[in-house]
Amino acid sequence: MSSREIRMPLNEVVAVLQDLNEFVVSLDRLGSRQASGTADEYTVGRFIADWDVARRLARARRVISVALDAQLSEEDNADIDTLCDQGRFYGTDRSVSPSTDQIR
DSSP, X not given: OOOOOOOOOHXXXXXXXXXXXXXXXXXXXXHHHHHXXXXXXXXXXXXXXXXXXXXXXXXXXXXXXXXXXXHSOXXXXXXXXXXXHTSOOTTSTTTOOTTTSOOO
């Protein structure tokens, strides 16, 4: 991809950054608690549910996608979609290792 710039409304950028900052700091703290034995997978699951992480991340993705759709060509957006489809997704053979995703 080129180094073109995409403009986004500042209030939307700030809202996305606030959400991302909350997630990064909270997940770091949860990771530290897991390492010390004071949190488990249930704690992480509760955080994801209670803090509405999936919806808030979907909103962040939508804010960026709207800006891209409005400012790039259909061909450029199709290229970006293709790149995003190549990501690692939990639950697919490429992203789950037997040691971290065990059936209980």
